[in-house]
Ligand SMILES: [Zn+2]
C-alpha cells in the first residue's frame with residue numbers, strides 16, 4: 001500500500017483552490033507485510049500513523065525545508081519504545097543528525113526536538129541497504145542544488161521509485177530509465193510546465209512534460225507527477241490531466257492510497 005501524504009512542492013498551500021490535489025509538502029508512505037517505509041517528512045508527515053507491528057524506516061531525500069519541516073509535527077502515537085530508523089543516501093548519519101538537530105532547535109524551533117523525542121536511530125544508508133536486503137534498496141543522485149537522492153525499493157518483486165527533487169537533463173535519461181523501469185509506481189517531480197522552465201533554470205525541478213516523455217520510454221503501472229507548484233490550482237491540474245492520453249500517468253493527489 002502506498003499513501004501520498006503530501007504532494008505540494010516548496011511550501012504548504014492549503015487553499016480553496018488547491019484542496020483537491022492537496023496542500024501539504026512531500027511525504028510518501030509505503031507499507032509492506034513487514035515494513036513501513038516513509039519517504040521525506042514534509043508537512044504531510046503529520047498524518048503518518050506509526051505501526052507497532054512494522055519496522056519503520058524514514059528515508060530523507062535532502063534537507064530543503066519542504067522535505068523535513070513536518071518531522072516535529074507528528075503525534076508519534078505508538079508504543080513509546082518504538083524506534084524509527086532514519087537514514088539518507090544524501091549524507092552520512094552524523095551530518096543527517098546534525099542537519100535535523102540544528103533545524104529543530106533555537107533559533108528556528110522552540111525546543112531541542114531531536115533530543116527530546118529520542119525516537120530516531122540515525123543509521124548510515126549503506127548499513128540500511130545491507131541490513132534490509134529483502135527490500136533491495138537503491139538510490140540515485142538527482143540534479144538539484146546541493147544534490148538530492150532518489151530511492152527505489154523492491155519488495156516481494158514489486159518496485160517503487162521516489163524521484164523528488166530533480167531538474168531533468170537529457171544526459172540523465174539512460175540512468176533514470178535503468179533506475180525506474182518496470183516499477184509498480186514512480187513518483188516524479190513535475191513542479192513546472194515546459195513554458196515555465198526558462199525562468200526557473202537552476203531551481204532544481206523538472207516539468208510535467210519531461211515526466212510524460214520519460215514515462216513513454218518506461219514500463220510501469222502508475223506514474224505519479226508530484227511536487228506540484230504551490231501556485232498550481234486544482235482547475236489547471238485537472239485540465240492538464242484530462243488531456244493526457246496515457247491513463248497510467250496521473251497527478252499525485254494527497255491522501256490517495258495506491259496498491260503495492
Ligand atoms: Zn522540494
Ligand SMILES: [Zn+2]
Nearest residue numbers: 064144165204
Ligand atoms: Zn529541494
